[in-house]
């Protein structure tokens with residue numbers, strides 16, 4: 001017998017019915033047919049009244065994601081106010097059906113569900129270690145499985161450039177490849193050998209479009225990042241004319257922060273305009289990310305040309321050079337009908353325009369200056385990427401337990417700590433609406449393989465998903481932990497190489 005999945009008319013709904021059919025076929029070995037006529041065994045419909053959404057989320061293109069799942073003997077009815085709500089309900093159903101074969105069983109129930117936070121993201125750094133399209137799609141599908149709605153694609157950095165830009169072929173020929181990769185931890189770098197193995201890769205424009213469509217089908221926005229004016233060693237190796245020294249530094253083989261920054265020459269801004277145009281063409285999401293993190297001022301301070309341009313432009317300090325980049329990128333993105341987002345450095349010394357969003361990461365170091373509150377008070381939308389709670393490149397253990405873990409950047413962020421986060425409690429109620437949401441970061445210096453990426457991401461992403469979806473009303477850790485055991489069985493079925501739970505002592 002074939003299962004009938006019906007959907008009310010609408011291109012997106014029909015495609016979502018096909019997506020669900022695909023899951024049922026792959027994961028449950030169940031034959032289905034999809035139809036636009038009413039009355040399928042599973043029916044998808046946009047019949048819920050939309051709930052009002054915070055203005056800043058709406059402006060960013062987020063939709064009401066509430067859904068209702070009604071299971072009766074006759075039918076499984078999935079209702080939502082938007083296709084994004086349908087996308088979340090599909091994943092709930094996929095989880096409910098996990099492991100079932102031949103006969104499908106879902107208990108009678110009504111689920112009324114909606115997220116606490118709007119922006120629920122997972123970030124992936126594909127510069128330090130390249131991940132191919134299949135790996136990226138899998139990362140996105142697993143994110144969607146946990147009801148994340150945003151994938152932050154960190155496309156460029158010192159160690160490799162992964163985005164094609166028309167007219168700049170050396171990005172693909174030179175900046176996308178490094179000759180070797182450092183072995184071991186960066187903190188011992190002066191002694192570290194390299195592996196002698198070339199590493200790199202890049203996406204084609206068509207591949208990027210394919211990934212964007214894949215994510216859109218799952219109700220996942222993609223935020224692309226091109227990191228400037230620092231983190232540009234790979235770029236400057238391909239195009240030394242964008243740098244300050246005229247030299248070719250070589251695509252970086254080790255980790256840590258490079259001295260390389262962009263210069264202020266017209267050709268550099270012609271290039272950046274082309275980058276903005278490329279991103280705006282490939283990615284529909286409202287925000288485009290232009291990094292801004294860890295731009296060292298040393299090269300600017302040492303460059304007579306930059307000092308001369310500073311005088312011409314009326315820039316007082318070398319930090320103002322960074323703010324000048326922010327201002328120019330703001331203009332370029334706005335000219336394409338988009339808005340800029342950057343790491344919290346963009347608001348440290350200056351005040352970016354109010355439509356520019358800030359991604360807070362230095363919560364436990366520089367944030368004694370309250371960059372988050374500064375952003376919120378000024379009306380800049382804020383996304384939380386707190387180092388202490390969301391940097392999934394950290395060890396999942398603390399103390400001596402680290403010795404039993406694969407090499408990571410530092411420690412430690414156990415899953416319990418992720419689960420214990422209360423992202424909004426630090427902010428006075430009147431500022432909370434300015435917080436779009438939060439996301440976890442998978443910086444990949446020490447994450448060389450797909451398996452290792454699974455290990456670092458899960459189960460911490462399960463815990464963060466719960467924090468962001470359920471909010472402060474969520475159950476206590478012990479109750480979650482118990483259910484997590486069952487959920488990990490689902491991840492086993494999907495072949496996810498998550499970090500196994502440690503026996504309770």
Ligand code: TNX
Nearest residue numbers: 293294343361391393409443
């Ligand atoms: C800081 S977070 C960086 C990244 C590194 C990360 C490692 C940020 C905006 N910059 O370049 O990969 O630390 O944890």
